[in-house]
Amino acid sequence: MLARKKLLFICFLLLSLLTTSIVTTFLSTEEKAVSSVIPISDRDRVYTADQSSNTVSVINPATNTLLGRITLGNSRPNVLSPLYRGELNVHGMGFSPDHRTLAVISTGSNAVTLIDTATNGIKGTIYLGRSPHEGFFTPNGRELWVAVRGEDYISVIDPKALKEVRQVKVASGPGMIAFSSDGKRAYVCSSFTPELNVINVKSYQVMKKIPVVSPFCPNIAITPDDNEVWFTHKDIGKVSILDTKSLSIKNVLDTGAITNHVNFADNTNGKFAYVTVGGLNHVKVYKRDNHPELITTISTGELPHGIWSSGDGTRVYVGLENGDAVDVIDTIKQKQIARIPVGYMPQALVYISNAVSIGEGRDNLKSPTQMLTHNIAFKAHKGNDAMGNLTIRDLGEVSGLDLLVLGLKPKQEYGLYLVGAENSKEIITAIKTDAKGNGMGQATGTLWERLKPLTHFEEAKGQQLVIAPKNAQNPIDEAVLVMVKPCC
Structure with missing residues (x-):
């Protein structure tokens, strides 16, 4: 009888553990599904890299207002004098997976500045090789990879130690990096070489070199489902689409003169890609499927450049390089709904959900005075x-x-x-x-x-x-x- 009770107890314990595992797995899946849609809130931030004023503009997307600017250097044109302090040509942006650190790349001073998103304070600055362009954190947050455009390598940075720990050789003139969500692959486009490099993140080795239609790619992005990589060809006005399973180019879209950046928005209306076409002052909107369909063209201010979507996919924010402002697009109605003044000549733009975990997020910001x-x-x-x-x-x-x-x-x-x-x-x-x-x-x-x-x-x-x-x-x-x- 005692043996039978022990057996029943063990069976009950195993069943409880199994049930707990199933429920936990189910909840994790549900939580993941819910967390992928993040409503716009006062804790979200939109940042622009302002190349001419050498500032970072900070926007509250809940109210579509400019909160202020983070000054990294003096306004151009003081570029011919020795640069002993401050940064020059604030240009690129990336952020950590916990949304607590913003990485800002300055092409003129060869710098990566890490900024605390809650306090807007500078955590530290790392100086690299010639003209770094764009950078992003690995999905586990342990490394920051920066495309050193004036060289032929990716600089791998330890963000805690604030130093470069290795270099990954790629095609000359790397422009930008996109990581798969599992962190196993990095896709690197080039600004000087008609080639896309696919890198094994664990081994730091190029696993495939893929020929592309032009040598000048400034921007690359991976779809939320990891199935495609879209990258722009600014010199010829096109966008290429890579199939991540076959690692082959599946489509090349004719988009228009000065095609700058691309990003994505998934919402109740479907899955979309948004492409900034600087020469036409347009954002082109494509419905994503095996054969992307151009569904509309949205007029913007002067020379649209950087672009990023909100966490819920209902808004897209567009930096206007020659308009010194950010246009806000309603992705449900597919129209421009607001314009927010920022610093001079905004380049990269990112949207960070829940960037401000505590406080109001207004520390260390300079007053948002009107630029002329x-x-x-x-x-x-x-x-x-x-x-x-x-x-x-x-x-x-x-x-x-x-x-x-x-x-x-x-x-x-x-x-x-x-x-x-x-x-x-x-x-x-x-x-x-x-x-x-x-x-x-x-x-x-x-x-x-x-x-x-x-x-x-x-x-x-x-x-x-x-x-x-x-x-x-x-x-x-x-x-x-x-x-x-x-x-x-």
Whole structure:
């Protein structure tokens, strides 16, 4: 009888353990399913890497308001003097899996700055090789991998020790890294080589090299289900899609001039990919399946660049490189619903759910004072299909100017001319177009007072801006692009 009771007790104990295991597994699965949809809250943050002001802008997505900025360096253009302190060209971003650390990459000072998301305080800075571009943490949080674009390797950083611990050799000019959710693979695109590298994370070895359609990829992202890797080709205006099971390219999409970044949003309406097309001031929206379908195009501000979705997939945030702002897209209605001013020239953008675990998350932020930015659009002249955009930023004693042109004659030099009422002319800056007839140029100086009247057309007093061949004798008659009136 005693033996039978012992046997029954053991059976009951085993059954209890089995039941507990099943329930725990079930709950874990349910919790995982629930945790994958994170409603927008005041504890979430959107961050932009502001390349020209060398700041990180911090946004509360629950209210779509700018809380303030984290200053990492002085505003450009103080780039020709020795840089003893601070960072230059704040550009790339990544974050830890626990959402407690933001990694900010500065291409000009070769730096990775780690920021505490709750306090906005700097944990430390690591200096690397030439021009690091983008970086991200491994899914277990133990390492931070940074693509050192000016070299031929990935820098592997110990985020606790704040030091580089190894280098992983890849194709020249690595642009960005995307990890599979299990942390076993890393996908690395290149900015100089028409090749995608697939890396075994455990061995740090390249397991496959995949030829791609162009040598210039600035951005890469993996779908939430791990089935596809999407990566952009900025130089030719395309997006490639890799099948992660076969490790082969399954689709190449024609997206448009200056295709910048890509990200994803899954919600009650389906699974979507969002692509920023800088040259067209558009975000293209694709429904994801075996044959991605373009379902709509959403107009944005000037030169959309970085992009990221909210934790519940109901919003997408888009950094406007020449608009110095962030556009908010409602992914259910597929339309732009808000615009938030940020720092000068936002590049990468990330959305971090539950970034602020305690407190209000306003420590160490500088007041969100208004940046002075004006945009002037250019339209085609004399029947051509060209277009252009000029951004003027007031930097205090000097001004910064960024010019973008598309669709002009290839490999030709053009000037941006300020033409006066009596046909006086002054060349502000000059550019040379690439093989596609596109070009970007910059200028710095005491430009604000001279160009400010053009941002208020009634005050222009006969002045206008045109783009004409360099050394044009009569820029008005030879103009290929003319200012849109009114300009702003």
